[in-house]
Amino acid sequence: MKMGLIGLGKMGHNMRDRLQSGGHDIVGFDPHVASNDVDTLEQLISSLDAPRVVWIMVPHGSPTRDTVGALTELLEPGDLVIEGGNSRFTDDQLHAQYLAMRGIDYLDCGVSGGVWGRELGYALMVGGDAAVVERAMPLFRSLLPDEDLTKCFVHAGPVGAGHFAKMVHNGVEYGLMQAYAEGYELLSAQPLVTDVRGVLEAWTSGTVVRSWLLDLLVDALRADPGLTDISGHVADSGEGRWTVEEAIAHSVPVPVISAALFARFSSQQGDSPAMKAISALRNQFGGHSMQKVTL
Numbered sequence: 001m002k003m004g005l006i007g008l009g010k011m012g013h014n015m016r017d018r019l020q021s022g023g024h025d026i027v028g029f030d031p032h033v034a035s036n037d038v039d040t041l042e043q044l045i046s047s048l049d050a051p052r053v054v055w056i057m058v059p060h061g062s063p064t065r066d067t068v069g070a071l072t073e074l075l076e077p078g079d080l081v082i083e084g085g086n087s088r089f090t091d092d093q094l095h096a097q098y099l100a101m102r103g104i105d106y107l108d109c110g111v112s113g114g115v116w117g118r119e120l121g122y123a124l125m126v127g128g129d130a131a132v133v134e135r136a137m138p139l140f141r142s143l144l145p146d147e148d149l150t151k152c153f154v155h156a157g158p159v160g161a162g163h164f165a166k167m168v169h170n171g172v173e174y175g176l177m178q179a180y181a182e183g184y185e186l187l188s189a190q191p192l193v194t195d196v197r198g199v200l201e202a203w204t205s206g207t208v209v210r211s212w213l214l215d216l217l218v219d220a221l222r223a224d225p226g227l228t229d230i231s232g233h234v235a236d237s238g239e240g241r242w243t244v245e246e247a248i249a250h251s252v253p254v255p256v257i258s259a260a261l262f263a264r265f266s267s268q269q270g271d272s273p274a275m276k277a278i279s280a281l282r283n284q285f286g287g288h289s290m291q292k293v294t295l
Contacts, residue, residue: 003025003053007030009032056071065095072102080135107132108127109162167242174236180200
């Protein structure tokens, strides 16, 4: 198939390579990188034969909304837009309604696999009409690790379901990473354990806590045993917040994911105002010593 791909960052660039390896003709556009195939969005659309397929891989929020708005003016009835970033599922529903007014189809596709997807393939979670999903299946198959759709691909439901599934996936990822990180810190705090990386590596085979994330942590420790070159500041890209918000909306308890999200907030504070207040209170009521700031 021939397809336009908007966004050639870490994910989009690798996806283009994998799709091209699968025999597809991919025309990429991204004004922020040098690996452009065309110079403008208009050139991208004119290079495609109708009915066109355009896949968006840009940051969620305004960049995605602006791209969808621009495509609405350039595409024609019968064309298809696939949104593969990490947009909030409620945005997808608005995008689909807006494009439908022009007769343009829309799918939302949660893509998991990170920078390793080019080599290993991706897992895909898709929302949209079944007939439209089937139209895009040749593209989806080329992105998957293998041809067994029951393992790495799901048509999760109507528009919005794909990104809702990816949102929850990323929330679970927050919790898993936090658990591994806390285990690593506790192992490191005990002098009896003289080979922390070795313990974690032993967990990677045959145990109930083995996973690809644990493999990656072991790889990171092998490259930098004390993680001395890495800052403890951890950003939250949005999906964890949305997961907790949806849990509140549906009265679903998610204590692990919530704690992992709040841990990321703590990492972003540096010297936490809340912990300063606790230190001051302990001194006020109990005379407990306070550590003074040194300049």
